[in-house]
Amino acid sequence: MSIAPKRAPKLIYFSAWFCPFAHRATLALEHYAHGGEISYEWKESLGWEKRKSTSSEVKTKHENWYHYKSPELLRHNPLGMVPTLVTPATYEDKDGDPSRNVVTESLVCVQFIDELVRGNAYAGETAAIMPSDPYARAKARVDADWVNKNVCSRYYHVLVRQEASEQREAFEKLVEGLETFAAWCGSGEGKFYGGQTTPGLVDYALFPWAWRLPVFEHYRGMDFKIPRTAALKSYHDWMEAMLAREQVRKTLPPWDDYLEHIGRYADGSARSKVANAVRSGRAAHDYDDKEDNTDS
Numbered sequence: 001m002s003i004a005p006k007r008a009p010k011l012i013y014f015s016a017w018f019c020p021f022a023h024r025a026t027l028a029l030e031h032y033a034h035g036g037e038i039s040y041e042w043k044e045s046l047g048w049e050k051r052k053s054t055s056s057e058v059k060t061k062h063e064n065w066y067h068y069k070s071p072e073l074l075r076h077n078p079l080g081m082v083p084t085l086v087t088p089a090t091y092e093d094k095d096g097d098p099s100r101n102v103v104t105e106s107l108v109c110v111q112f113i114d115e116l117v118r119g120n121a122y123a124g125e126t127a128a129i130m131p132s133d134p135y136a137r138a139k140a141r142v143d144a145d146w147v148n149k150n151v152c153s154r155y156y157h158v159l160v161r162q163e164a165s166e167q168r169e170a171f172e173k174l175v176e177g178l179e180t181f182a183a184w185c186g187s188g189e190g191k192f193y194g195g196q197t198t199p200g201l202v203d204y205a206l207f208p209w210a211w212r213l214p215v216f217e218h219y220r221g222m223d224f225k226i227p228r229t230a231a232l233k234s235y236h237d238w239m240e241a242m243l244a245r246e247q248v249r250k251t252l253p254p255w256d257d258y259l260e261h262i263g264r265y266a267d268g269s270a271r272s273k274v275a276n277a278v279r280s281g282r283a284a285h286d287y288d289d290k291e292d293n294t295d296s
């Protein structure tokens with residue numbers, strides 16, 4: 001018998017199947033959708049299109065790739081970024097204010113989804129994504145941001161930077177970041193961040209990239225395989241524990257399609273805010289909504 005709440009909140013979810021940032025929001029949505037505590041409607045909102053090269057300095061096999069963005073996404077989030085969440089009421093009110101009750105930024109989306117469900121009178125029994133203790137919550141936010149900067153951003157450096165030495169240096173720093181994360185996981189009863197028995201914000205912040213890391217083996221070679229060292233044992237155990245969850249497995253994009261998609265980053269031909277920032281020497285998380293924008 002399902003304990004599904006009678007009035008689970010519903011969201012319209014602007015997403016893209018390949019996007020690891022959106023993947024964070026999908027993980028949070030599925031965390032609760034599994035127990036019927038939230039429902040959502042996925043709107044595929046980004047695509048790729050080839051356009052003429054904008055810089056003669058960029059030497060790639062083909063023209064550059066730019067994001068196509070759905071008009072619906074741009075209506076609710078003029079920055080044109082996924083994930084973007086909106087209430088069905090705002091989405092359906094075609095004459096109303098499209099910016100009303102819009103939630104953006106992947107780490108904010110994860111926390112928002114948690115708050116929305118926990119604040120619902122019909123919340124079920126699923127373990128929460130955010131800790132109940134305010135001090136633990138604050139720490140999880142800091143650690144999620146750390147993982148974002150020290151692991152997730154470096155993923156793009158290994159792919160977008162075309163100098164072998166820069167790729168190597170970014171990879172080594174990324175592995176160090178994973179070691180720090182592993183130390184946070186190996187300390188309790190459970191295999192997740194903080195020794196928890198169910199995943200939370202920091203686990204969901206990292207997982208989309210952790211799952212994608214084997215693309216390095218394809219595009220950069222076997223020297224870029226995440227090693228099975230003692231310092232990373234808890235990381236590999238964590239990965240196994242994440243993948244043992246049905247809620248997590250159902251969020252995974254098809255591997256071969258993803259590998260083809262990310263080839264545009266690996267050969268430097270992708271034009272997205274994140275790729276533009278990394279190509280111009282900044283970190284992925286330091287993209288600028290104006291300077292790195294590619295919308296025509």
Ligand SMILES: N[C@@H](CCC(=O)N[C@@H](CS)C(=O)NCC(=O)O)C(=O)O
Nearest residue numbers: 019021080081082083105106272273
């Ligand atoms: N800081 C944002 C980054 C999201 C992001 O970069 N999403 C990509 C797709 S993977 C996007 O929407 N790109 C559109 C663009 O670059 O113009 C977040 O955490 O949500």
